[in-house]
Amino acid sequence: MGNSLGCSASGERLVSAARDGDLVEARMLLEFNPSLAKYSTFRGLNSPLHFAAAKGHNEIVTLLLENGADVNLRNYCGQTALMQACRYGHWEVVQTLLIFRSVVTRADYLTGRTALHFAAVGGHVRCIRLLVADFIPSAPYEVITGVGSKSSSDSSLDRRHDHALTKFINKPADGGITALHMAALNGYFDCVQLLLDLGANISAVTFQYGTSANLIGAGSTPLHYAACGGNLKCCQMLLARGASRLTLNCNGWLPYDVAKIWRRRCLESLLNPNSELSLPVFPLSNYLSLPLMSILNIARESGLQSLIAVDDIDLCAVCLERACSVASEGCGHELCIQCALYLCSTSNTSSEIVGLPDRRSAGIEWLLYRQRSSAL
Structure with missing residues (x-):
C-alpha cells in the first residue's frame, strides 16, 4: 500500500503519535496536512486509525475520522479499526467507530473473524452489546425483558425483524x-x-x-x-x-x-448424560436494556461536538459543562451527547442475578433518549 498522500516522514510521525496517544502531535500534523489521516505505514500496513484504535486512544480516533480517515479501511490482514478495538476491549473507541458508521459484518482475510469474534474471544461484553446496537431497538427495561407485556409479540426482541x-x-x-x-x-x-x-x-x-x-x-x-x-x-x-x-x-x-x-x-x-442436577434460573442479560440504538442515532445526526453553553441553554446534568442536546424520557434529565453516550454504555446491573433486578437498580439503562430540538 505505502503512502501516496504526503511525506512519508510526517506519516510515520502521525503513526507514532496515534500509537503513543500524543494528541497534541497528532493535531499539529493533521492541521498541517489533513490527508495524513489516510496514511498507511510501510512496515505493518496499518493506518494511524488502526494504531489508535488498538491502543484505545479515543480522542485521536475521533480526530482522525473527522479529518477524513476511512473508518472501514483494512490492514494487511483484512482487519478494520473496529476489529482492533474489539480485540482489546476499548468500548469507547468501538462506540466512536460505530457513530462514524463502521461496518460490523466485515470479516478479516486470515481467519474469517468479525469484530464480534474478536470481542467474544476476549470477553468484552460491552463491545458485543455495542456491535449489535443497530439491530436492537431501544426500549424501556420492562419492554426489553417482557415484564408487563401482554404477549411475547410485544417484546423488542421479537424475532420478526x-x-x-x-x-x-x-x-x-x-x-x-x-x-x-x-x-x-x-x-x-x-x-x-x-x-x-x-x-x-x-x-x-x-x-x-x-x-x-x-x-x-x-x-x-x-x-x-x-x-x-x-x-x-x-x-x-x-x-x-x-x-x-x-x-x-x-x-x-x-x-x-x-x-x-x-x-x-x-x-x-x-x-453426565444421566445427570439429574437442577439448573439455576437465569434472567435475560441486563446489557440488553441499554438504549444504544437511540443514542447512537442521535450522535450520528447531531455529531459528537457538544454545543457551546450559553445563558439560554441548560447545562448537562452530569458534567455541568456542555450544553444539553438530549433528554431522557422518564426522569426528564437533560444531558449532553457525550455524557449520554457514556451512561448508555456503562449503566447496568450484574447479569448473574437469579431473577429480574429491581427497576430502580437498573438506573439510566431503561431510559429512552430523544433529541432536544430546542438545543439544536
Missing part, C-alpha cells in the same frame, strides 16, 4: 467456530448469556474441515467448548437454554468426555 442479527451473531469463522464457541471456551459468562439472548445458535457445530487446529474435535458444540474451558456457570447457562449433553462430536466425544479429558472434574456430575 432480527434475521440480520441472527445471521450476524451466528456467522462462523475459520473452522466453523462462532462467537458463542469462543466465549464458552474462555468462560465469559456475561458474553455467553448476552449471545444466547441475542439468538446465538446453541447447537452450532464446528466444521469437519478447516484450517484451525481443533483439539476438542470437529463437530463440537458450544457445550463441548465450555466443558473444555471448565467454567461451571457457562455450562449451566448453556444447559438451561437447551444445550444437549448427548451430542457427539467427530471424535465421538460427549461434552462429559471432553470434561474428563481436560480434567474438569467440577463439571463431570453436571455433564
Whole structure:
C-alpha cells in the first residue's frame, strides 16, 4: 500500500503519535496536512486509525475520522479499526467507530473473524452489546425483558425483524467456530448469556474441515467448548437454554468426555448424560436494556461536538459543562451527547442475578433518549 498522500516522514510521525496517544502531535500534523489521516505505514500496513484504535486512544480516533480517515479501511490482514478495538476491549473507541458508521459484518482475510469474534474471544461484553446496537431497538427495561407485556409479540426482541442479527451473531469463522464457541471456551459468562439472548445458535457445530487446529474435535458444540474451558456457570447457562449433553462430536466425544479429558472434574456430575442436577434460573442479560440504538442515532445526526453553553441553554446534568442536546424520557434529565453516550454504555446491573433486578437498580439503562430540538 505505502503512502501516496504526503511525506512519508510526517506519516510515520502521525503513526507514532496515534500509537503513543500524543494528541497534541497528532493535531499539529493533521492541521498541517489533513490527508495524513489516510496514511498507511510501510512496515505493518496499518493506518494511524488502526494504531489508535488498538491502543484505545479515543480522542485521536475521533480526530482522525473527522479529518477524513476511512473508518472501514483494512490492514494487511483484512482487519478494520473496529476489529482492533474489539480485540482489546476499548468500548469507547468501538462506540466512536460505530457513530462514524463502521461496518460490523466485515470479516478479516486470515481467519474469517468479525469484530464480534474478536470481542467474544476476549470477553468484552460491552463491545458485543455495542456491535449489535443497530439491530436492537431501544426500549424501556420492562419492554426489553417482557415484564408487563401482554404477549411475547410485544417484546423488542421479537424475532420478526432480527434475521440480520441472527445471521450476524451466528456467522462462523475459520473452522466453523462462532462467537458463542469462543466465549464458552474462555468462560465469559456475561458474553455467553448476552449471545444466547441475542439468538446465538446453541447447537452450532464446528466444521469437519478447516484450517484451525481443533483439539476438542470437529463437530463440537458450544457445550463441548465450555466443558473444555471448565467454567461451571457457562455450562449451566448453556444447559438451561437447551444445550444437549448427548451430542457427539467427530471424535465421538460427549461434552462429559471432553470434561474428563481436560480434567474438569467440577463439571463431570453436571455433564453426565444421566445427570439429574437442577439448573439455576437465569434472567435475560441486563446489557440488553441499554438504549444504544437511540443514542447512537442521535450522535450520528447531531455529531459528537457538544454545543457551546450559553445563558439560554441548560447545562448537562452530569458534567455541568456542555450544553444539553438530549433528554431522557422518564426522569426528564437533560444531558449532553457525550455524557449520554457514556451512561448508555456503562449503566447496568450484574447479569448473574437469579431473577429480574429491581427497576430502580437498573438506573439510566431503561431510559429512552430523544433529541432536544430546542438545543439544536
